[in-house]
Amino acid sequence: MAFTGPSGATPRLSRRALLTSALLAGAAGLAPARPARAADAPQIRAAATGWTGRNGELLVLTASDAEYALRILEPGEAVEPGADVTGVLGPPLPLPLPGDFTPHSMAATGAVLWLTGARESAPGRVRPALVRIEDADSGYADLPVPKDIGAGLATAIAPLGADGIAVAIEGGADEHLTALSRSRLAVTTDGGSTWAAGELADGLGEGYGTVLAETDRGVFAAVADGAGTQTAVSARLAEAGTPQLVLTPAGTYPGAGRPMAAVAADTHVSLFSDRDGEVTETRFTDDGRTEAAYGAAADCACRGEILAVPGRRGMWLETDGSTIHIRGIR
Numbered sequence: 205m206a207f208t209g210p211s212g213a214t215p216r217l218s219r220r221a222l223l224t225s226a227l228l229a230g231a232a233g234l235a236p237a238r239p240a241r242a243a244d245a246p247q248i249r250a251a252a253t254g255w256t257g258r259n260g261e262l263l264v265l266t267a268s269d270a271e272y273a274l275r276i277l278e279p280g281e282a283v284e285p286g287a288d289v290t291g292v293l294g295p296p297l298p299l300p301l302p303g304d305f306t307p308h309s310m311a312a313t314g315a316v317l318w319l320t321g322a323r324e325s326a327p328g329r330v331r332p333a334l335v336r337i338e339d340a341d342s343g344y345a346d347l348p349v350p351k352d353i354g355a356g357l358a359t360a361i362a363p364l365g366a367d368g369i370a371v372a373i374e375g376g377a378d379e380h381l382t383a384l385s386r387s388r389l390a391v392t393t394d395g396g397s398t399w400a401a402g403e404l405a406d407g408l409g410e411g412y413g414t415v416l417a418e419t420d421r422g423v424f425a426a427v428a429d430g431a432g433t434q435t436a437v438s439a440r441l442a443e444a445g446t447p448q449l450v451l452t453p454a455g456t457y458p459g460a461g462r463p464m465a466a467v468a469a470d471t472h473v474s475l476f477s478d479r480d481g482e483v484t485e486t487r488f489t490d491d492g493r494t495e496a497a498y499g500a501a502a503d504c505a506c507r508g509e510i511l512a513v514p515g516r517r518g519m520w521l522e523t524d525g526s527t528i529h530i531r532g533i534r
Contacts, residue, residue, distance in 0.1 A: 246273065246293070248523050254363070254515030255312035257338070262513065262530075264293070264521075265310055265319075272307055274299040277521075279530055291521070291528035300342040305335055311361040311369060311514035315339070316395065318369055320358035322382075330382055332358040332373045336396065347371065348399045350388050354379035360416040362423060362514050368393035370423045370439070372404070372414035384411035387427045389439055391449060402449035405435050417466035417473050417512065424454075424473045424488065426463045434460035434477070436488060454488060465512040467520045467532070476510040476520070483507060506531075 246266035253262045262277045273296035280290045301307065307321040316338045323333035323344070334347040347358060356375015363369055369392055376385040387404040404414060409430035417424045422440030436454035461479030468474075472487045485504035508524035519532040 245526055246275075247525075248509075248511060248521065248528065249307070250309040251277070251511050251513045251521050252310045252312050252317070252515050253513055253519075254314075255317045256315050257312075257317060258297070262291075262516075263310075263312075264291075265307060266293070266296075272299060272301070273297070277528065277530070288522075288529040288531065291530050293528070298340065300337060300340060301335060302342065302344065305333055305344075306330075306357075307335070308357060308359055309361050309514075311363045313363050313367055313369060313395070318345070318361060320361045320371055322357035329379055330355055330357060332356050332375060334358055334371060334396075345396045347373070347396075348390050348401055349373055350386075350401065352377055353386060353388065355382045356384065356386075357382070359384075359413045360425075362416040362418045364391065364393060364418055364423070367395045369396075370416050370418070372416055372425070372427075374411070374414060384408060384413055387411065387414045389414075389416075389423070389425060389437075389449065389451075391423065391439070391441065393441070400441060400449045402439060402451050404437055404451070405429075412462040415463045415466040415475070415512070417468040418514075419468050419473060424466055424468065426466055426475050428460065428463050428477075431458075432461045432479070433458045434463060434475075436475070457486075460484075460486070464510040465520055467512050467518060469518040469532075474504075474520075476504070476506060483510060 246268040248264050249267050250265040254260050264275050264277045266273050266275055276294035277291040280292050304324045305321055307319045310319045319335045322330040325331045332349050334345040335342055336345045353375040354377050358371050358373050360372040371390045373388045373390055374384045376383050385408045386406050389404050390399050390401045392399045404425055405427045412428040414425055414427040425437045426434055428434045434457045438452045438454055440450050442448040442450050461477040463477050465476045466473055472489045475486045477484050483506040508522050511521040513519040522529040
């Protein structure tokens with residue numbers, strides 16, 4: 205079944221390689237455009253909840269001058285009923301990361317906090333990597349990086365059940381050039397002991413990175429090429445416990461822009477995108493046959509950068525660089 209989505213002129217998107225500032229010196233590409241922030245406010249890179257190592261609190265990964273920190277995000281009081289709840293950042297918490305690792309995203313499964321990112325394998329060369337933190341100890345997990353990705357990073361991550369995660373692995377064939385021209389998906393249901401892998405997209409040029417969300421039927425993924433054409437895919441394991449992924453296309457949408465976050469709710473997945481400086485929301489529903497139906501872009505009244513909160517259905521953050529809005533609390 206084919207679906208049509210947003211169309212129109214190609215968005216005027218800045219070229220983007222999803223490397224953080226610590227890695228830009230050794231890679232081609234420009235850092236993503238993000239909202240301006242107050243001089244003393246750290247930049248929020250990722251969010252997650254459900255880690256029993258911090259009592260299931262809402263956590264954010266922040267960056268300031270290439271220094272990364274884990275912080276608790278405390279919900280404040282809404283000004284009036286139905287209004288946005290603003291978040292208050294707590295002080296930095298211990299974050300034991302390997303010295304050659306730069307984080308990108310995170311998710312929790314019980315006592316384990318997982319962080320995706322890149323590992324510097326040699327000066328100017330970076331490889332996708334996954335770090336596992338438990339009981340204040342950290343180390344690299346055995347992430348199945350495909351042979352056709354010579355350089356890149358692990359980007360999006362989503363928890364799957366009690367012990368599973370899905371990880372987007374992205375990059376290109378050239379080991380010295382980190383452009384996100386290829387996107388792959390790796391899934392484990394046993395805490396990283398075994399993995400299943402599949403191909404999400406090729407020929408992305410300087411792509412904008414994949415976003416993931418856990419759904420009742422598996423994983424929703426969306427990836428965009430350098431021109432802002434998005435491809436949506438649903439993924440599931442062929443059978444429980446078997447290392448084989450079944451990928452079902454959910455449509456290709458020219459001009460949809462940069463995917464920022466995929467947020468699974470009870471009846472749909474909301475895909476938030478930056479289209480020519482405007483935040484749009486596109487809803488995908490599952491009809492029971494793992495075929496996604498396209499819904500028109502919603503008037504979400506969203507602003508700034510949107511961040512999914514892995515571990516909490518229907519929750520996302522919006523930040524304009526100074527204020528953090530927590531959406532979807534119920």
